[in-house]
Amino acid sequence: MTGKLQRDGKPLPGVGVGLVQAEHAAQHMAYGHDEIATDERGVFTFSNVTPGEDYFVHGKMQTLGEFGVLDTVRVPAPRDEQVVQAGSLSVAPGRRIAGQVVLSDGRPVPPGTRLLISLDPAFDAQVRTLDPDGRFEFRGVPRGDISIDLRLRGYRFAKESTGFTVAHGFPECSAAGDRDVEGMRLVLEPGEEYAVPVVGKGKP
Numbered sequence: 001m002t003g004k005l006q007r008d009g010k011p012l013p014g015v016g017v018g019l020v021q022a023e024h025a026a027q028h029m030a031y032g033h034d035e036i037a038t039d040e041r042g043v044f045t046f047s048n049v050t051p052g053e054d055y056f057v058h059g060k061m062q063t064l065g066e067f068g069v070l071d072t073v074r075v076p077a078p079r080d081e082q083v084v085q086a087g088s089l090s091v092a093p094g095r096r097i098a099g100q101v102v103l104s105d106g107r108p109v110p111p112g113t114r115l116l117i118s119l120d121p122a123f124d125a126q127v128r129t130l131d132p133d134g135r136f137e138f139r140g141v142p143r144g145d146i147s148i149d150l151r152l153r154g155y156r157f158a159k160e161s162t163g164f165t166v167a168h169g170f171p172e173c174s175a176a177g178d179r180d181v182e183g184m185r186l187v188l189e190p191g192e193e194y195a196v197p198v199v200g201k202g203k204p
Helices: 061-067
Strands: 002-007 016-021 033-037 043-045 053-059 073-077 085-090 095-103 114-119 124-129 135-141 146-149 155-157 164-167 170-175 181-190
Touching: 016 061, 033 043, 053 061, 053 085, 061 124, 061 135, 073 085, 114 135, 124 135, 155 170, 170 181
Parallel strands: 002 085, 095 181
Antiparallel strands: 002 043, 016 033, 016 053, 053 073, 095 135, 114 124, 114 146, 146 170, 155 181, 164 170
């Protein structure tokens, strides 16, 4: 599978591109995830891609940096021994996600606390260290659903947090859409992580 990365019609060399199988269920994972950098022409090529699957092509936020973002593109790879063209993919300005983490018991956020955002359905993430007041800012974030995660021993996301949800048994927060997200308020409350409800499990 091959394609070209560009901005304003000019090639972008040395930028990370990721390829991930669209179907993430363990029983269907035939390829998984791979990453590669564009060459001097802005071209990327993934070899030995498993046929018969759809894939997501995405830019790596950390390497794109000030260039902008590449929106995730779905590309099918239907047959074996075929060169699949992802086409010329354009990098555009990214969005900004900013807010503050607070502890419900009034304590300050411990120094060095880090916040992670991950892009769904691509395998890509950014990490930021909170400032002394618990504030954070991410730039160069692509459009789409973003999962937000922070692990602090003895605390969990409270339900009043912006974008609160429980995914796979873990409390987390999210931000969707294609616009900047300002003023997120992420509240951590004392307690353990939420348990996953077990459905249909019989007695031993």
